[in-house]
Amino acid sequence: MAIGKFITLEGGEGAGKSTQAELLAVRLRAIGLDVVMTREPGGSPFGERLRAVLLDATMPEHSALSEALLFYAARADHLETTIRPALAKGRWVICDRFADSTRAYQGTAGALDFKTIDTLDALVVAQTQPDLTLMIDLDPEVGMQRANARRCLQTNDAEETASHPDRFEGRAAAFHEALRRGFLDIAANNPERCAVIDGNNDAETISDNVWSIVKDRLQPGERK
Ligand SMILES: Nc1ncnc2c1ncn2[C@@H]1O[C@H](COP(=O)(O)OP(=O)(O)O)[C@@H](O)[C@H]1O
Ligand SMILES: [Mg+2]
Numbered sequence: 001m002a003i004g005k006f007i008t009l010e011g012g013e014g015a016g017k018s019t020q021a022e023l024l025a026v027r028l029r030a031i032g033l034d035v036v037m038t039r040e041p042g043g044s045p046f047g048e049r050l051r052a053v054l055l056d057a058t059m060p061e062h063s064a065l066s067e068a069l070l071f072y073a074a075r076a077d078h079l080e081t082t083i084r085p086a087l088a089k090g091r092w093v094i095c096d097r098f099a100d101s102t103r104a105y106q107g108t109a110g111a112l113d114f115k116t117i118d119t120l121d122a123l124v125v126a127q128t129q130p131d132l133t134l135m136i137d138l139d140p141e142v143g144m145q146r147a148n149a150r151r152c153l154q155t156n157d158a159e160e161t162a163s164h165p166d167r168f169e170g171r172a173a174a175f176h177e178a179l180r181r182g183f184l185d186i187a188a189n190n191p192e193r194c195a196v197i198d199g200n201n202d203a204e205t206i207s208d209n210v211w212s213i214v215k216d217r218l219q220p221g222e223r224k
Pocket of ligand 2: 017018096
């Protein structure tokens with residue numbers, strides 16, 4: 001039975017994850033692959049409801065543990081209803097953020113201990129680890145400038161271009177620096193799964209770099 005590949009994109013706010021997810025999907029579809037684009041938090045009806053809660057800037061303060069549990073609740077449903085069924089049908093899944101974001105946001109930047117995250121991950125993600133994680137690395141100041149410019153575009157896509165920063169975008173520079181460190185640590189500790197991409201290029205150049213990594217590591221032309 002064909003099993004699809006699972007690719008995740010990670011990185012700070014405005015690093016270019018959503019842009020690169022779209023460009024990668026175009027390339028994979030162009031060679032005939034069946035691609036599912038999804039995102040976290042969200043990616044399923046239940047997960048998207050939790051997304052609204054998790055990103056709500058007016059949410060009362062709560063611990064990194066309670067936050068991580070909500071992220072993993074959303075992730076469990078996302079895996080069960082979207083990701084695993086797609087992979088089982090041989091579809092390629094591109095996910096905009098996944099479990100590494102919990103480790104960077106609630107772990108490195110939020111001070112939740114990694115053992116707790118490992119326990120949740122073993123329970124929820126288990127064998128469905130990404131085949132490839134593209135870590136887009138960018139100075140958070142540049143990323144925030146891009147994210148702010150995106151917000152000012154004010155299109156009809158109410159959430160992604162809302163005029164106010166979400167719960168995470170609005171945090172201090174030190175938080176975003178910690179995030180960047182967190183993602184780079186994950187990549188250094190998981191070199192066989194992760195590839196660090198320099199986000200400080202134009203989108204086309206980054207897309208070319210992403211494509212050469214995907215071709216090299218996952219051989220998308222050869223149906224496996
Ligand atoms: N390589 C790039 N150079 C300059 N601007 C970019 C680049 N990639 C994306 N952008 C723009 O920056 C903003 C944030 O990009 P986006 O892909 O939404 O980032 P993320 O999903 O990581 O938050 C968007 O307005 C996007 O059009
Ligand atoms: Mg995005």
